Amino acid sequence: MDLSIHDLVKRFGKLTALDHVSLEVAQGSFVCFLGPSGCGKTTLLRVIAGLEEADGGSIRLGESDLSSIPARNRNFGVVFQSYSLFPNMTAARNVGYGLECRRWDRPRMQNRIKEMLDLVHLADQAEKLPSQMSGGQQQRIALARALAPDPSALLLDEPLSALDAKVREELRIEIRAVQKRLGITTIMVTHDQEEALAMADLIVVMSKGRIEQIGTPQQLYREPATAFVADFIGRMNVLPLDPGAAGSYRFAGTPLAVATLANGTANAATAAALGIRPEAVALREGGASGExxxxxxxxxxxxxxxxxxxxxxxxxxxxxxxVAELHGTATVPETGTRLAVSLPADALRVLS
Known part of the structure; x- marks a missing residue:
């Protein structure tokens, strides 16, 4: 079932954490909420989970309105950054805790625990306590516990941020593989753009409680709609247009031709800046003549x-x-050298 969020508002006193947020999450998709600290991404996840109550708007799962349904009855699996495993329970008992609460019969529960431990490749750790496992193993157990009751959706709140870089990379591959295998709708909060680009079908970029842009990783990287998105997704040179250049694209006194526009229009009067990725900037010796x-x-x-x-x-x-990025065996210029810098028209993006 698709998850529909419409005009969601959440305030904490005078602070508006979510400012009329709307989006659609397709069944079986992997969606990342991406943005800096304080942008509202975790608040949005918590409202979806039922851990926070919205001040306005609606959340629907298929035909069901979740607004008045408490968190325990929403049938969402949640994985937190801090693992939140019971320290006195073995890995197997942690995985089965939700099943015990739902009063599954013992043979069915044991089969499901084994299935989940196999899924996260930790069948051999079943009788260990959390203190006897690494951080990566503990997070795998937390994932297995969240998936065990067969939830309608999986919600991940920065699940990899407490792990070291190598374990993070391994786990993001595993989590994506598990999500694809099960076909479960998954929403993950992260501030790590690399994680979002590597894992998501769709990325929701947030800033100051609002959605800046929604798109696939490729769309957001190649066609950022705003200067914020351009700067937050990958590296981007943001070139503010010269004052008084309304109706044209001029930077540093040079008129620039633009072949591809991020917003699909050719209205230079509304442009705030141009963006170009470092790998698209070309360098050469000689005079700065030409388009x-x-x-x-x-x-x-x-x-x-x-x-x-x-x-x-x-x-x-x-x-x-x-900033230009040179790859492989390209000739590297010396500091202080004057060069001609080429900004290809088909690589420039118009930023609002």
Whole structure:
């Protein structure tokens, strides 16, 4: 069943945590709520789970209105950042806790516990206490416990943020594989853009209690609609347009042609800035003549293994840095060198 959220409002005193939020979550999809701390993403998840009560709006699961249904009756599996396992219970008993509360008969419960432990590859840890397991193993047990009662949806509140980088990467692959295998609707809160890009079918980017943009990882990376999204998803050079350039695209005194517009319009009068990914910026020696080419000085060069990041100061706007990323065996310029910087028209995006 699809999850429909319409015009949701949540306030904490004078603070509006959710400001008229609406979205659709398709059955079986993996959706990430992504944004910085304080943007409202966790509050939105908690309202969906029934752990917070909305001040306005509605939440529907299929034809059912969840507004008046308490959290315990919404049939959602929830996994928190802090694992929240019972320290005096074995892994198997933790997984079966929800089944005991639902009064499943013992043979059925034992079969389900075994099935869930197999699903998260921890059948050999069944009799261990949480204190005897690693953080990654504990979070797998928390995931198995959430899935055991066969919930309508799985809600994940930054489940990987307490783990080290290598374990995080392994677990995000496992969680995505489990979600695909079960076909369960999943919503995950994260502030980690890499996690969202790697795991989600759809990403909801939030800022200050509102939705900035909704799209697939590819759409948000290639076609960010606002400067906030462009800067938050991956790396983006945000080039503020020159004052008095209404009706045209000019940066650092250079007129720029734009072939692809993020908002689908060609109205330069409403544009606030242009965006371009570092990997799309081309560098060459020689004069800054030709379309979409400007002069800039190399401010710094950072070697990062498979890429080299070059920071440039445009001749006529040195306070606005442009970053280029060179891959493989590309010739690396020296600091202080003046170069011609090419901003391809088909790589520029219009940002509101």
């Amino acid at each position: 979409n080419i400007l002069a800039a000085d190399v401010r710094s060069v950072s070697f990062l293994g498979n890429i080299t990041r070059v920071e440039l100061a445009p001749e006529n706007r040195p306070e606005t840095a442009i």
